[in-house]
Amino acid sequence: MKSIGNALLDAVKHLNIVRNLPKYFDEEEQRLALQSIIIGVVVWAIVFSLKTAVHWLFETVLHFLEEGPSPWLLFIPLLIGALIVAWLARLRPSTLYYRDKEDHIHELNDIEGDGLERAISLYYTSEPSFEQALTGQEGVEVRWELPTFSLAIRKFLATLVTLGSGGSGGLEASVTLIGESVSAGLFKPRALTESSGQHLTLMARFWRWWQPEKTDHLQTAQLSGIAAAVSVLLGTPFAAAFFASEVMYRYRPVIEKLVYALIAAMVAFFLTDLVTEGHPVPFETELLYVPPTTWRYFGVLLLLGICVSLVSQYFRRLRVSFDHGFHERQPDIWRRHLLGAFVTGAVALTVHYVTQYFDLTEHGLELVLGPGESVVDMAFAGELTIAVALIALVAKMIATLATITSGGSAGLLVPTLFFGTMVASALANVFDYEPMVLIVPAMVASLVSIANVPLAAILFAVEAFGSVYMVPALFMMVIGTILAHEQTIYRTQRETYESRQILPGVSVRRLSIPASWANQTLIDIDFRRHFDLNVIGLVEYRSNDGRPRMRLGTASSTILEEGDTLVVLGRDEKLTELETFLEAEYAKKEV
Template identity: 55%
Template sequence: MIERVRRLLSPDLMARFIAVPSQFDRREQHLVVMSIVVGAVVWSAVYLLKLSVHWLSEHILEIVEQTPFHLLIFVPLVAGSLIVAALAAWRASFVYYRDKDNHLHALNDVEGDGLERTIGLYYTSEPALDRALLGTQGVRARWEMPTFSLAFRKFLATLVTLGGGGSGGLEASVTLIGESLAVGLFKPRPRMIPHNLWALRLWRWWRTLDPDELQTAQLSGVAAAVSTLLGAPLAGAFFAIEVMYRRRPVIEKLIYALVASLTAFFLGHFASPTNTKFVTVSGLLPPPLNWRYYLILVVLAISVAFVDIYLRKVRGGLSAFFHERFAEPWQRHVVGAVMTGVIGLTAAWLTGESLDLVLGTSDRVIAAALTGQLTIWIAAVALVGKLLATMSTIASGGSAGMLVPSMYLGSMAGVIVA
């Protein structure tokens, strides 16, 4: 340990570290500092959400399972759905998202999968005819949308949705939280502009009026959020770049997204050295490298592709069902929560497993699948149940994402094929 400290404090290493800023121009120095600050701020919020969701979900499901009446799971589910409906109506705004078929969708900023909202907000500052006619272009177009308040509302909506027993993942929700926090750090607020000369100079250096720099901050926020959850900084940075790619040049922003992602990763490592990875599995044997193994991989890939096709159809059908049948948003949220509860109870009854087989984030089930602890029957029920429960949660307006459920479905398909 003493030898490591000596190496870190060696004059040669310190001299190299001090010389690092000279390798960047002033704009690059600003972007690097910006990425570090964004990474630290986003990490603090996402890390708190991660701990809160897992703690609340585990305790609620444990309390329900210790009682003879598992139907009590509907209490936190319905209560959470009503809170989300209230948050979606409070200071609500709409984010315009253009899908790959060039269809424009007006999405409530708090409800559902946050990834589509994040993509829509990312491209808000780019030139567009409608915004040009309204006289709001560039960074002003994004600053007119909520920032810190949106992050706060999305935080609470995700906490009560997943913590209360809803089915889904955290990743899509935290991308919106990360983006909103990143933009909020640069949003000019007339009442808070400093009057001290040095503070004013610092603010003028810190602020950004360039849409390209603002998008760099947004990417950094998304990368830091994903890195905090997965414990994989490279995955966080490349995920942010990949989801924002719309035939636009974004690769030059990768280094800054990686800086923010690494900042979040190291902060998470310092806060919890033994719990930085998303799933930790030990004692796995290397796979046999023969033609049977590769044939199984091909069959698995085809199976997962069919699951993805079915998932998209279910999501589209349930979304149309909820929005066409229920005029009041709170009705849609409550019905979705009840459907999620019914699916979770049915899956637990069919398999004899606990309620977290389908409800919550189900991280434990993914680890169990990777270590061969699930039977084919349990995996089959879990695959269908998780797909339906997650789609019921998200399509009805619950605040949850699809990244972890997609990993869940893939692992269940792997158990069945293997």
């Protein structure tokens, strides 16, 4: 009896853990959690306002065109919108950079085109890098030198004008940049806070507690802002958090940052759910159809996955062509934006007359213009024939690329879902399936094949349409991953081993020393005068201990040996000339 009493007494004592709970939740975790909640609220307010404004403006423009005297009037809002976006792009612009898969750096205007690539570039500005080491920049200060709130405002307006006037594309890429910029702006040091810190002790203490000093903390805030923004659009907080993480990191685990991104995404989701009265998902479906589990169904899913993968490959190649055509051949920003608007309008007008002539649908303009969510709703309702679905697929692809690659402010995530939906709608008619049971897996296949976000794709299907779609989603993820490999529409920054571009036209390359340079020094070769390049390091094939060794700032009097590798910095054309010379030297040895 006494032992039972002692046990009960100990149980009461252990209730102190509730009172001491804050001690298990350290100060850094408290700050990051509070920041994620505030970021979720602020980003939700901005993104939800943008989403509502875009839909209202686009529906107003579409109603005017459908009820107006002529569909040719669509060129008026499109061209005016293009001029406004071009003006915004020239208004206090900042230049961002991204690294393509060939490791070349490209310059990007901060508000033009797909905002997610800009968000990726800004996300990594505060990380230690070789470029920053060369330029003497480091840490969060690099991000503070770039715009935050002003960038979010300009991107907000550019997106509203682009999509509201009829431009083709999605909202997600724009809102990711807005989410990143707003979250970074909440912590950026400003004159007001600095002066407050000098005169108000309480404010100074709060700001020192609030402001991130480490790159990891800033990136946690940025990731939270991106996740919250995507959550407002998709209504799926888990998918939004994983989408943000997969786009930024792809193969690196970021569980710690993911937790705070999820907090922000859930805050944004609950606020959206509250305002929309329980309808946070962008697509409207009256009934939930349970997918079959027959061999025939999974055979159709296999065919669907292959078709979506082929569409994704074609779309990526087409994007490269459009990007080259608009940016290389139309360097003038005004002409480029006007040309993109004209192409979008011409495609929409063609679809309108074709569908009207063959009596296919009364929504020809809607198939091409705007975000395309209403067309996806029509597909769920089974209102699209095979011909309409295929016409919408091709036309939307061309119009979206014309809008985005010309500089219009829009994204590719919703169009990605649109493409998969159109393929699924066509196959649903062919094989006589309820459209939903093919559309949901097709959306997963699209996100995996085109955007390369497999975990986010599965979570999106399950959160938006229920756990009954888990098995079809997993099946499509496997197919999409196998067929798509590492391809993605988001040109994430990559790094190769042998070369790395520092700025446009300036690179670092690793070059093996030919036999003819053995037992000589850089002075003997007269390297600087002959090649107009700088040697910033040397990888010795064998050092004193018999192992390879990296030496930075190697002396010009160091004796080179065959097998050593020079680390050379300079203009790309000069580096190419040196590589050509070395190839000739290597060939002499083989002879």
